[in-house]
Amino acid sequence: MADKASTLILFGATGDLAARMLLPSLYGLDLDSLLPDRLRIIATARTEQDDAAFREHVLKALGDHVPADYLDQDKAAAFAQRVHYVPLDATHPQGFKALADAVGPDAGEIAIFLSTAPSLFKPTIDGLASVGLAGDHVRLALEKPLGTDLASSTEINDAVASAFPESATFRIDHYLGKETVQNLLALRFANVIFEPLWNARAIDHVQITVAETIGLEGRGGYYDPSGAIRDMVQNHMLQLLALVAMEPPASFDATAIRDEKVKVLRSLRPITRDSVEQSLVLGQFGSGAVDGQPVPAYAEELGKPSETETFVALKAHLENWRWAGVPFYLRTGKRMPERRTEIVIQFKGVPHSMFSGKGAQARPNRLLISIQPEENIELKLMAKVPGLDRHGIRLREVDMEIGQKDVFSDVRRRIAYERLLLDLIEGDPTLFVRRDEVEAQWAWVDGVRQAWKEAGMTPKSYTAGTWGPSAAIALAERNGVSWND
Template identity: 70%
Template sequence: MTGDERTETMQHPSDALLLFGATGDLAQRMLLPSLFGLDADGLLPPNLTIVGTARSMLDDEGYRAVAAKALEDHIDAERLVPAAVTRFLDRLRYVPVDAADPEQFVALADAVGDAGRTGVSIFLSTAPSLFGATIAGLSHAGLTGPEVRLALEKPLGADLASSRVINDAVAAVFPEERTFRIDHYLGKETVQNLLALRFANTLFEPLWNATGIDHVQITVAETVGLEGRTGYFDGSGSLRDMLQNHMLQLLALVAMEPPAQFDATAIRDEKVKVLRSLRRIDAADAARNSVIGQYGEGAVAGQPVAGYATELGRQSSTETFVAIKAHVDNWRWAGVPFYMRTGKRMPSRHSEIVIQFKPVPHSIFATKGAVTQPNRLVIRLQPAENIRLTMMTKVPGLDRDGIRLREVPLDIGMANAFADTRRRIAYERLMLDLIEGDPTLFVRRDEVEAQWEWIDGIRAGWGANGMEPKPYAAGTWGPSAAIALTERDGVSWND
């Protein structure tokens, strides 16, 4: 997107929201509860109509019953004020559509009515194989005009080539400024708070470079296994499922230069510079700088669990764990390793960023027998959002046997610091931004393609080296080779 396109992006709220995949798991767990939360807080446009569509043969009342059950299952009972529920359900309409039949999209246009000219947001949560037919149907029904914007839920391809096919099909009808690619991690409060932490404070930025930082760790650990995602995950693996999108976006936010201002163009310009600066991991160093694993049987939270192949019902070479040592080759980050790992059936579920600062250049306390530890900033994204800074302090006492130092954490628990503010689902922010036309927290095409280009190089390196996933027991932190990946640099994972 050019600088001029920023002023052309629609900034007025939509009058209608179309939800494709409206009866699916994502809609019931996340989208409908998010939209209800926005409505209950008076944040949705007063006249916004929400039109759900899928292949299920339902009418308006049938879909309202589905939505009511979703709210009951996924929202705390005290928030389900009857008047608020009724008001939200009254917004809902439903039109069954088979994407393969363009004529059926005409009924969607009828349900939208005049909003097709004054503003429509479309949330497309369907299989990528249906994207082409869906866009053709929308075009046939006149739902691709200048007042219509389209949000795309992943997966958006399996590599750079297939991603380009999807993006080309979308771009033929929806220009970039009206295309909103979703990475739900960008809707998380602590991810957004990373920008505030860096650019609204002077404390860290002078040290936020190779002079002050020793290394960075990014971990996304899951305790679950396949959990009903067998077909998708086995064709994807952890590298493409988690690292290609969520974790590279986190890396970009950590490593980006200060944008000139807080807007979509400036922020995404800086992120893509980071992604294009990632040092390629190819056949020459894939084996040294990456580790892949697949969980076997073990125990998670004290409960026995089956191995991946048993869950899948057959043998597979798909990785359920990946660890990467990456470098951002630019002036700010030269020589600073970025360690990333993600896996299923880990001991605990958490996502975090660890900024490990360098040690003091000279310890005046060493002659007194005291040991200093480098400062560490830990930004926990889930399950509990938290920011922790470790500091060295003196242990109280008379010090007759020497000064004793201890590492003490300074915690900013988001739940405590903002106890009077409801924690929102990440999709609440993203849905509101879509409806209002703000693309800042959505992913631009050049970002996606830079991510895929780097990931494709890693996968090609695995193939060239004949790398197969190493086994690890469920309930552990992955293969032992993942420990060696960091420890040969004198670094330990922050478990």
């Protein structure tokens, strides 16, 4: 384990992510005495203000985003006193000296969280290096997006590598900080009952859904050039797929886990011009209603016509021994009927049912791993309905359910960023993404995008508040699969 950082620098400290996630997460860690006692937090952004003004901003962010029953005003005020502010415009290299002066010459281990526009990554890294805030004693966390394709991602990674070694580079995918995502590893590798069945012999297919009810939320400038496949599939969904499909790592450490994930990502079968129309559905939401409220179409919300996809459904395959022939169905979209992130492991049916002669039907088992909004694991099993069975045996599907909030009611549910920030401070890269993972993800997504352009595919319209275009249903039903709606 690396030495704990004694200085944490937050870039983009006046932004939305800092207010909603980073500052509340640091407050939570401080409240539970998990931050090093000597840790200094230095916030920086372009806004000109002093420590006192920024501390007022901190207290407002905590008041807005920390549950009332968890917010202790005195402790929040004490936390705010740990935070110092340095105004800095990353496009002005001379401003980095003030940041270095605030850090001081004897800062020890330094952790930097970079939550800025990708266009500012290189000037920020250059500025940090110019004043000695890089090197063996500094680790750097980068918030997505890390590029818009493989070429731009490589450019960003090269810029990072010029000042920070890979061992000190922490690429963030906040899904990896979620408890249920981490619990997927425990489910698979701490229970002997699942691993013998976790393969093509017993599993029919896998579904991964990331559904959002929101539209653009004022982020049109970022979202429209990106679209759903680059915003969600390239990072979050492929990371979930890798965790589902990876081989058992030798140990719970960063190298072993990330080695196995990258093998999965490299085994993704390319989607080509010849296969894309049978493997992919694109959609863009039209007007409709979500949660009973009317919402405008994407182009109306954006303010101009666009061919950007707000919905993607695709069928992926892994070309390896464990998963040969098992389709992975991935689906993500905006303006869906409900907010939901889940993984469905659909097992095959029993090879022969001894109950069919008695009028009973056995359904295949299904494992449902819910990630948000509620964290839950549910296994569907067949059971006999109680009774004397004079007219045939009756079977019913029953649920074995592990609700995190019920089973672990004595443990506070944490924001994903609490785990990630603490791991950054302590120097543990296990739940961060390595460069070869990012580039394998981009290589596959770039191939998918190229294939749909060559095929002349454009998004199909779907009504806001529905599960996407009807073609997404057909994509699965061609193989006898129904989405878990």
